[in-house]
Each structure stands twice: as structure tokens, then as C-alpha cells.
Amino acid sequence: MLFLPPAVLLFTLFVVMPAGEAGWYSAFNWNGFGRPTRWIGLDNYRYVFENRAFGIALWNNVLVIAVSLVVQLPLALTLAVILAERFRGAVALRMVFFLPYILAEIATGMIFSFVYDGNYGLLTAIWGWFGAEGPHLLASPATAMPAILVVIVWKYFGFHMMLFIAALQGMDRGVIEAARIDGATGWQLQRHVVLPLLYPTIRLSIFFSVVGSLQLFDLVMPLTRGGPADASHTIVSFLYTFGVMRMRVGFGSAVGVILFVICATFAFTYKRWFMRDE
Amino acid sequence: MRPDRMAQPLLRARLVTVWRFDLRTSKIFAKVRPNDKLGTEETMAITRRILLAAAALVLPAQIAAAETVVKWLHIEANPVQVKIWEEVAHDFEAKNPGVKIEMSFLENEAYKAKAPTLLQSKERPHIIYSWAGGVLRSQVEAGVLEDITAGVGDFKAHLSPAAVSAFTVNGRLYGLPYTVSQVGFMYNKELFAKAGVDGSKIAAWDDLLDAVRKLKAANVTPIVVGGADKWPLHFYWTNLAVRIGGQSGFQAALKGENGGFEGPVFQRSGEMFKQLVDLQPFQTGFLGFKNPQAVGYFGDGKGAMILAISSFYHTQRALAADKVGLSDDKIGWFNFPTVSGGKGDPADTLGGMNGWLVTKGAPKEAVAFIKFFTSEEVQKRLAAGNYIIPTYQGAESGLGSAFMRNIAHNIAVSKYHQNFYDQDLGPNVGRVVNDVTAEIAGGTMTPKAAAKAIQDAYVQGN
Numbered sequence: 001m002l003f004l005p006p007a008v009l010l011f012t013l014f015v016v017m018p019a020g021e022a023g024w025y026s027a028f029n030w031n032g033f034g035r036p037t038r039w040i041g042l043d044n045y046r047y048v049f050e051n052r053a054f055g056i057a058l059w060n061n062v063l064v065i066a067v068s069l070v071v072q073l074p075l076a077l078t079l080a081v082i083l084a085e086r087f088r089g090a091v092a093l094r095m096v097f098f099l100p101y102i103l104a105e106i107a108t109g110m111i112f113s114f115v116y117d118g119n120y121g122l123l124t125a126i127w128g129w130f131g132a133e134g135p136h137l138l139a140s141p142a143t144a145m146p147a148i149l150v151v152i153v154w155k156y157f158g159f160h161m162m163l164f165i166a167a168l169q170g171m172d173r174g175v176i177e178a179a180r181i182d183g184a185t186g187w188q189l190q191r192h193v194v195l196p197l198l199y200p201t202i203r204l205s206i207f208f209s210v211v212g213s214l215q216l217f218d219l220v221m222p223l224t225r226g227g228p229a230d231a232s233h234t235i236v237s238f239l240y241t242f243g244v245m246r247m248r249v250g251f252g253s254a255v256g257v258i259l260f261v262i263c264a265t266f267a268f269t270y271k272r273w274f275m276r277d278e
Numbered sequence: 279m280r281p282d283r284m285a286q287p288l289l290r291a292r293l294v295t296v297w298r299f300d301l302r303t304s305k306i307f308a309k310v311r312p313n314d315k316l317g318t319e320e321t322m323a324i325t326r327r328i329l330l331a332a333a334a335l336v337l338p339a340q341i342a343a344a345e346t347v348v349k350w351l352h353i354e355a356n357p358v359q360v361k362i363w364e365e366v367a368h369d370f371e372a373k374n375p376g377v378k379i380e381m382s383f384l385e386n387e388a389y390k391a392k393a394p395t396l397l398q399s400k401e402r403p404h405i406i407y408s409w410a411g412g413v414l415r416s417q418v419e420a421g422v423l424e425d426i427t428a429g430v431g432d433f434k435a436h437l438s439p440a441a442v443s444a445f446t447v448n449g450r451l452y453g454l455p456y457t458v459s460q461v462g463f464m465y466n467k468e469l470f471a472k473a474g475v476d477g478s479k480i481a482a483w484d485d486l487l488d489a490v491r492k493l494k495a496a497n498v499t500p501i502v503v504g505g506a507d508k509w510p511l512h513f514y515w516t517n518l519a520v521r522i523g524g525q526s527g528f529q530a531a532l533k534g535e536n537g538g539f540e541g542p543v544f545q546r547s548g549e550m551f552k553q554l555v556d557l558q559p560f561q562t563g564f565l566g567f568k569n570p571q572a573v574g575y576f577g578d579g580k581g582a583m584i585l586a587i588s589s590f591y592h593t594q595r596a597l598a599a600d601k602v603g604l605s606d607d608k609i610g611w612f613n614f615p616t617v618s619g620g621k622g623d624p625a626d627t628l629g630g631m632n633g634w635l636v637t638k639g640a641p642k643e644a645v646a647f648i649k650f651f652t653s654e655e656v657q658k659r660l661a662a663g664n665y666i667i668p669t670y671q672g673a674e675s676g677l678g679s680a681f682m683r684n685i686a687h688n689i690a691v692s693k694y695h696q697n698f699y700d701q702d703l704g705p706n707v708g709r710v711v712n713d714v715t716a717e718i719a720g721g722t723m724t725p726k727a728a729a730k731a732i733q734d735a736y737v738q739g740n
Contacts, residue, residue, distance in 0.1 A: 029739055031394065031416050032395070033397075033398065033416055033420030034398075034419075034421065053713075118562065118563040127454065130488070133562075138561025138563075139505075139562075139563035139564065139567075140566075141507075163411055226504065227508075227565065227566075228566065229716060229717050230717075245387070246709050247705040248706050263377040
């Protein structure tokens with residue numbers, strides 16, 4: 001009981017109050033100057049949902065989660081199973097795969113904006129070797145988001161791989177020994193013994209992927225700033241571009257509240273349904 | 279660099295901090311002594327420098343106590359121009375003992391994002407940059423600006439009336455404009471010659487479309503545009519609206535008459551812009567180009583035209599890969615083409631009006647400084663370097679280049695100088711205009727839907 005008041009105080013100060021404030025602002029048409037006075041009720045929420053770019057942003061967040069689950073997670077898992085073994089170069093390879101995660105998001109975005117540059121970029125140079133004209137991936141609404149997804153997988157698979165390696169190394173070797181003695185072969189061993197033992201880590205990895213997707217912002221800004229034609233916005237970059245940059249504090253707050261509801265709902269249901277045992 | 283900033287790294291490198299433990303008092307204390315590893319001679323030299331640096335540190339601090347400090351926030355990223363501004367500040371300081379001008383810088387977009395918070399804090403700068411228009415109006419409404427009508431007095435009669443009126447809200451003056459600019463087509467004469475196009479003959483919209491076709495046939499990229507920033511694309515739509523609707527068309531839309539921004543004038547602007555877009559006149563990947571990249575691309579001679587703000591005359595050199603860009607004899611300019619049946623006068627112009635605002639509670643020296651900045655002497659000096667089209671009437675005679683003199687002339691004879699829409703309509707509606715024009719250019723929105731989106735945003739307000 002002694003330790004509760006400071007925690008409650010901090011939680012109130014940094015979570016409850018800002019969230020409440022955002023909720024209050026979201027009912028006003030307010031540009032940030034003076035006090036909010038023009039009460040418009042729930043209109044800001046209507047404007048948000050009517051906005052075409054918000055639909056795209058929401059869909060892009062779903063895409064990021066989907067790619068994290070379908071591409072990134074299996075990739076990280078496979079590499080982890082391989083690299084958790086002790087062999088020459090394993091540690092070096094682990095480090096190489098983990099390096100992109102250490103890089104700052106803004107720096108990564110800058111680097112890849114050069115890689116993708118349609119005139120001078122690395123990709124264009126590679127295309128040039130085959131005598132083709134390089135693509136302008138970030139300049140077309142159809143390819144901008146896929147290009148960003150590639151960067152996301154490149155940047156974060158190493159982190160998830162490390163999670164799995166840690167789990168694999170912490171695993172009780174006795175169980176695997178026992179399965180071996182019982183005659184389990186390679187695939188059976190992985191599928192029926194190792195994988196079930198990794199479930200808690202996989203659930204954690206999925207949790208990180210979803211939360212990361214909902215927070216995704218600083219990779220998008222240097223790459224496309226949500227463009228072209230708003231094709232690569234995420235919820236947060238949408239909030240920034242349409243709320244902060246346009247001095248629509250009420251509108252931005254409404255987006256913030258929506259994001260908060262999504263995050264909170266996800267966190268609680270996921271905890272309740274999938275991470276009950278931890 | 280100020281001497282105190284210079285001294286810090288110097289002190290850090292040449293001195294060694296030694297931590298000692300005092301047995302009697304049980305306290306840890308630090309001793310600072312010169313680095314032993316340096317030779318005697320060097321140590322002597324360093325000691326002299328440290329003493330000098332220390333003197334430099336102490337002296338201004340003493341003087342500063344009796345000074346009025348005017349904090350001036352600007353958004354100019356071009357170091358050459360900043361250098362001249364620093365000189366202007368020094369001149370002002372020399373003429374007004376006891377006043378110190380403190381310059382600080384914020385990048386354009388960062389400034390726009392930070393302004394509301396900054397202006398409402400106690401630490402607000404005294405002089406800030408402004409594009410006039412809707413943002414200025416909301417700042418006035420919020421009461422964060424100083425009414426400088428009395429402080430400026432009759433001086434404003436010397437400045438261009440159109441620019442002064444842009445900084446006047448409800449009959450009160452809140453800032454002084456120091457430059458104006460015009461939007462029009464800057465073109466590369468060599469590439470035009472290659473395609474057999476004469477830039478000086480382009481007067482009507484169809485002439486422009488013809489030129490684009492000829493340039494494409496000659497394998498020249500007709501137009502360069504920084505589509506990722508969106509506002510370079512909104513110039514097409516808004517310039518067309520200026521030609522089609524004229525001043526009366528814009529005023530009517532502001533009042534919500536004739537269907538507002540959803541009305542026929544603005545739908546037609548979108549449709550005509552679509553005509554141009556359908557010819558695919560822009561460089562490959564134009565939606566991924568930021569404006570500085572596009573201007574540099576033009577400076578590199580890779581595209582024949584750019585719908586430019588007149589100040590790009592300068593920036594294309596700085597942003598070109600070779601830092602030289604296109605020389606005066608290679609650059610041409612023609613005004614935005616006229617539209618048949620349009621209500622606008624061919625002499626009407628679209629462009630910016632930029633100036634300095636004084637914030638609430640600023641010392642009166644701030645007003646004196648912006649008056650100095652827009653005085654004949656300083657305006658002529660800036661004009662001589664061709665950095666700006668001055669607002670001080672008569673100062674344009676100081677413009678060194680024929681290119682800039684032509685722009686100054688265009689603005690002088692214009693009876694309707696429309697401020698950039700994305701500034702004039704305020705931060706939100708303005709950016710919606712940018713959004714939808716970029717969408718028309720990208721083929722993801724019809725001109726009709728674009729006009730509707732702007733009207734919807736206008737009704738919602740900023």
C-alpha cells in the first residue's frame with residue numbers, strides 16, 4: 001500500500017489527465033490559440049471517419065500487422081531456430097541481423113529514401129545493370145506502402161529473432177533430450193516440442209508487432225511523409241499531418257482518442273485472452 | 279561564433295578534472311588543472327587563450343546587463359542570406375546602442391507546427407515570420423500579436439499598399455512586409471530551343487499545352503514539380519482559379535456565393551489542370567520529389583519548365599548539383615497563361631507577401647527594428663543582391679538582374695495580387711487545397727470531388 005500513491009499519482013499525471021484533456025479538446029473546433037470555445041460536440045469524430053486518408057491510414061496499420069505476422073514472424077522464428085545452435089559464426093550472424101534494430105528510425109528512413117531514390121538510388125543502380133529504368137517506388141501510391149513494409153520487416157525481424165533466441169536458450173534441454181530418446185525426428189521435434197514451448201514468446205512477439213504498428217510514425221516521415229496522395233499514412237502520421245500541422249487541435253485530439261481506444265482495447269483483450277498465464 | 283561558445287570545447291580539451299577524496303572532511307572534491315601531457319610552451323599559449331576567452335566571457339555579460347534584447351525568429355535556411363541579415367542586425371545595433379538583436383532559426387515546417395505553443399509561452403520571440411493570410415488572422419484573434427499601427431505611423435506609406443493591406447487585420451497593422459513574390463513559369467531556354475518552342479510566345483493555356491506536347495516529342499521532360507510537398511502542385515489549380523474567376527470569383531467563394539469553392543470557377547480550374555496532367559508533363563516520379571529536389575533538378579537542366587516562385591531564381595543555383603545552376607542567359611520567364619473566357623485580368627498575379635510580425639509585450643525596439651529592416655537603405659541592399667523583390671517603393675530600382683526587375687514590374691502593374699491560397703485560406707483549408715490538387719495530379723481524385731473537398735473543409739472552418 002505504501003508504494004501505491006506514487007504510482008497512482010504518476011499514472012494520473014501522465015496518462016489519465018492527458019487522455020482526459022484530449023477527450024475534452026476533441027469536442028471543440030480549436031486551432032490551439034487561447035482557450036477552446038467553439039463547441040462542436042462529436043463533429044470532429046465524424047470528420048475523422050469521413051476523411052479518406054484516415055481509412056487508408058487504418059488499413060495501412062492493419063497491413064503492417066499482417067506483414068508482421070505472415071512474413072516477419074516466420075522469418076524471425078526460422079532464423080532463431082538456426083542461429084540458436086552453437087556453430088562458428090552464429091554470434092556474428094545474430095549481430096548482423098540485430099543491427100538494423102539498433103539504428104534510429106529516422107536514420108533508417110533517410111537511408112532507405114536514398115536506396116529507393118528513382119534517380120540516384122541503389123535500387124535504380126541495380127536495375128540499371130539489367131538495362132532497365134529504375135522504379136520510383138516512393139513516388140507511386142501503389143508501391144509506396146509495400147516499399148515501407150519491406151523496410152519495417154528489415155528493421156524489426158532481428159529484434160523478434162533475438163526474443164526467440166533468448167527463449168530457445170532458456171528452454172529446458174531435458175525436454176528435448178527426452179523427445180529425442182522417444183524417437184522424435186527433426187521436424188516432429190520442432191513442430192510438437194519446440195514450437196509449443198515457444199508459444200509464450202510468440203504471443204509476446206505478436207503483442208510487440210501490433211503495438212509497434214499502432215505507433216509507427218518515425219519511419220514513415222522521412223520516407224514518404226504519408227504520401228503520395230496519402231497512400232502511406234499510418235494513424236500517427238495522419239494525426240500529425242492533419243492535426244498538428246494544420247493547427248486543428250480538436251481534430252487531432254479526436255484522432256488521438258480513437259487511437260487510445262484502439263490501443264487500450266487491444267492491450268486489455270489480448271492480455272485477457274492470450275497472455276493469461278504470464 | 280560568439281567567443282563564449284568557442285571557449286567551451288577549448289577549456290574541456292585542455293583541462294583535466296581530478297577527483298580527490300579529503301580524509302578529514304570525508305568529502306569528494308574536484309580539482310581542475312591543465313593537461314600535463316602538453317608541453318610548457320603549448321600550456322603557456324593555452325593559458326593565454328583561456329584568459330582571453332575568460333575575458334571575452336565576462337565582458338559581454340557585463341554589457342548585456344544594460345541592454346534591451348530583441349529576440350528575432352526567422353526561417354531562412356540559405357546561409358548567404360542569413361549572413362546579410364546578420365549584417366543588418368549589426369548595423370541596427372551600431373545605430374541603436376543598448377539594443378541587442380538575438381537571432382534564432384526554426385525550419386519552415388517546424389516553425390508552423392511550433393508557432394501556436396511558442397506564441398503563447400512566456401519565452402516567445404519578439405519578431406516572427408509571417409505569410410499573412412489566415413494564420414495571421416487567427417494569431418490576431420488569439421491576441422498574441424502587438425498592434426503596431428501607432429508605432430509604424432506614416433512609415434507604411436512608403437511600402438507597397440497591397441502588401442501592407444495583407445498585414446492589416448480589421449484596420450489595424452500587425453506587421454511589416456519586406457518582400458513579395460510572383461508565381462510563374464521559369465524555363466530553360468536551351469531545352470526550349472531544342473524542342474523548337476519559343477517561351478516568349480506562350481500566352482494562353484493552349485500555348486502551354488502545345489509547348490508540353492512539343493517538348494515531349496523532343497524527348498525533353500516538359501515540367502519539373504516537387505509533388506511530395508503538394509504546394510508546388512496547388513499553384514496550378516490556384517493560378518487557374520485566378521485566371522478563370524478573377525478577384526471577384528475568389529471573393530464570392532469566400533462569401534459562399536456561386537456554390538463557394540465547389541462552384542463552376544473552381545471545378546473548371548480542376549478540369550483544366552487535369553488537361554495538363556493527362557499529357558503527363560511532369561518528370562518521372564514527381565510525386566516523390568520534394569520541392570528543393572525539384573528545384574535542384576531544374577537547376578541541373580533536366581527539365582524544361584518549373585512553375586516557380588520568383589525566388590527560385592536564386593534557389594535553383596544553390597540546389598543544383600554543381601552549385602552553379604543555370605545562368606541568367608539560360609533562364610526565361612513567362613507569366614501564368616491566360617484562359618479564354620476567364621474573368622481574371624491578364625495582369626493579375628499570384629504570389630507571396632512575407633513580413634515580420636511583432637508579438638504581444640515585445641519591447642518598442644522590435645518595431646524600430648522591423649521598420650529598419652523595411653527601410654529604403656536595407657531594402658535597396660537586399661535588392662542589390664537580388665534576394666528579394668522589395669516592398670519599399672522605389673527600392674526595386676536597386677535590383678541587379680533583369681529577371682528580378684521584370685518580376686517587380688509584373689507585381690507593380692498587377693491590380694489583384696492574390697496571396698498563396700494555402701496561406702490565405704488558413705492552415706487547414708489551405709492544406710486541403712494542397713491535398714486535392716496533388717490527388718488530381720496523381721489521378722486519384724476527380725476535379726469535381728476535389729472542389730467539393732475544399733468547400734467541405736471551408737465550411738468546417740480552420
